[in-house]
Amino acid sequence: MPVSDEDWAVIHRKVTQAGLLPAKSVRERLLELPDIDLLIDAAKSIGKKGMLDAATLDALLGEMKPIQRPVKEENVVARTIAPVSAPEPSPAPRMHELDDYRLVDFPMKAKDIDAEISIHFDITGKSVTEGRKEDIRSCFNDRLKQIRRLILDGGLPNRPMKVNELLRRKRSISSVDEMATVIGIVSDSKNTKGGHLRFTIEDDSGSVDCMLGLWNEDDACSDIVHSGLMDDDVIGVTGHFPQGRDDLRVDDIHFPPLKMHNRNTAGEDRAVSVAFISDLHLGSKTFLEPQWHKMIEWFNKDPLAETIRYLVISGDGVDGVGIYPGQERELNIPDLFNQYSTLGTMLQGLPEWVDVLLLPGNHDAVRPAEPQPALDPELQTDYNNTLFVGNPCDFSLHGVRVLSYHGVSIMDFVSSLRTVTFERPEAAMKAMIDRRHLAPSWGGKTPLSPEPEDRLVIQEIPDIFVTGHVHGHHTESYKGVTLVHSSTWQDQTSYQRMLGFQPKPCILTVVNLHTHATAAIPFV
Ligand SMILES: [Fe+2]
Ligand SMILES: [Fe+2]
Structure with missing residues (x-):
């Protein structure tokens, strides 16, 4: 049986179970949806049942949550999204003249500073759950105990x-x-x-x-x-x-109290930067390779890049294989090992003074249940200067505490809280900090591993909180926490185009660990 027939059988069963009868004319469009559940949710929300023809499908797609549109942001120049086949991009602008991001704030170069990374939490090698009912009960009891203590403190x-x-x-x-x-x-x-x-x-x-x-x-x-x-x-x-x-x-x-957070800073003699990106989706036809090379060239030539000691990649480094129905039609590297080795080669173009921290996301070859462990060692062989960590990962760089989480639960926040939309992933990040939990809802869009101690509770307020997954971009200070929603390196996919979803790709976010000044550097 061809793969698409197997995919179609799954979609057909889900759709009919929701009371919708798919017409032949919409079969191809349904096969292109990476997440049929979103469509089913939309149908349920308006009580739609019966024939699912082209008009009904259009109506249901329109019912989905408001989607991302270009938003004016500080320090980001106006741009249009380049297709993969675009001519070679022009050199990156000299963005180091930004008002709040001055080279004078960096008395030394990153290459002269030793790395100082402390990992506070990473599930790799420490997952103990057997997925039994007792583990689920114990996870929830622990969550209740931890957050209850925080609420009492307030x-x-x-x-x-x-x-x-x-x-x-x-x-x-x-x-x-x-x-x-x-x-x-x-x-x-x-x-x-x-x-x-x-x-x-x-x-x-x-x-x-x-x-x-x-x-x-x-x-x-x-x-x-x-x-x-x-x-x-x-x-x-x-x-x-x-x-x-x-x-x-x-x-x-x-809720747990959150007064203005007094953020930690690296000492003046450790004034280096950390850069953030996410969701490269290498291996997909929509990976923006010319823009990647443009960034690598910038890293090797621009004075601002000489301040960057670390690069955090918050998941979905590769597109993976078998992640959604029909994905094989969207891949130009169909082999998973080849995707990871190509990513390793791509990262080798970075200057040797940049250490990479690489998290997995829902497209990576690790268990989908969160917390997720780091990539398997056999996938790590083609990498230099790369630290493979789990998702989420709580770590410090020169004393500045960073919480990096891929962000799958943003979808649950969008479907549960009326104040959160895909257009504003930062609203989900604020809601996570307010309730001190990265992914509260069991049985939603986020697969969760019931560890006896619930380590998705935000035990310590981070100085920098970073997510990805929904392919937007945002930086903001929220109650003293530097929020970064990392940009993707994937162009608009056919699924996103169908939804009218506009990603914000190819923006490198840079944070000065001494002053917390941020810059967003576009490579389009
Ligand atoms: Fe992604
Ligand atoms: Fe993702």
Whole structure:
């Protein structure tokens, strides 16, 4: 049976199970969708069932979340996306004259500074889960314990009680003067017709239904009513049971506190830079190879590049094989080993003073469940100056703490929180920091490995937080944390074109570890 028939069988089953009957005329288009689940989600969200013809498919694609469009950013010149077949790009602009990124801030060259990398967390070689129910229970109990401690550190209006105690004392918690607080895990979050937010809170003693009302737009909680909550968030709630009601009327919600983060900096005698990219997707026909060589040339010639001591690649270095139906039609390197050896060769063009940290993503040849371990040693043979780490990886460079996470869970944040869109992945990153978790929802788009200790909890606030995966680009300081959404090196794919999704490729983000000044350098 040809591969496309096998792919079609899977898609056909999923689509029909969702109550849609695919017409022959849309078969090819459906085969080109890397994630049929997104389409099914869109159909469910508007209650669409029945014949799936071209018009219905167009309507469903239009129902998907708002998608990425070009956004004006500081320090990024206006540009259009170059196709792979474009003529050789012109030399990179001399971007080191940026106002906030001056060579005078770098008294020494990166080649004169010894590397100083400390790894605080990397799952490689440390995964102990057997995927049993007990492991899942233990992972969630540990998450609850860790985030509960953080919430308690922030102070609460009263001593939190267990859910079973709350239910037992319901009659005495019947007014705003007698409110009680519980801390637990969220499920079934949804808005009512009146715009209020309903959800359930559960701890190891029981569960209670909650109602967070949109009583007052000025209320601090109104933002949460508008955004919604993630399944499996850990939060505290303070509220009471109005007479005759079994659901807790929530008057306040508690997340772990985050005051302005006091970021660490490398000493003046260690004033070097770290650069960030992600999602090269080498091996795909849409890998932007001329733009890659343009960056390599810049690295070897530009004075600003002499300040860059590290390059962090946050996953999807290669496109992989068998990642989505019909992928073989989009590859120009169909062999996985060949993809990795070509990536190693491409990286060898970097100056010898640049150390690379390479994480895996969902396209890489490691288990998809997060936390993901580093690439297998047999795939590492063609690399120089490269440190292979897991995803996520929490590490320090000259004392500056960096949390790098590929970012698959951004899709769960987009489908769960109304304030997050693919156009603004930084909103998902802020939501991760606010709830101190990289991927809270079990059973969503992000495969999770139930380790007995939940290491997707953000235990220490990083100085730099970096993600990729959705092929956008953004830099911002959020509550003292430097946020970097790393740019891709892949041109718009046919799937993205069909969705009208505009990636922002070929932008190198550079951060001065001494001052935290950032620069975004385009190579298009
Ligand atoms: Fe990617
Ligand atoms: Fe990815």
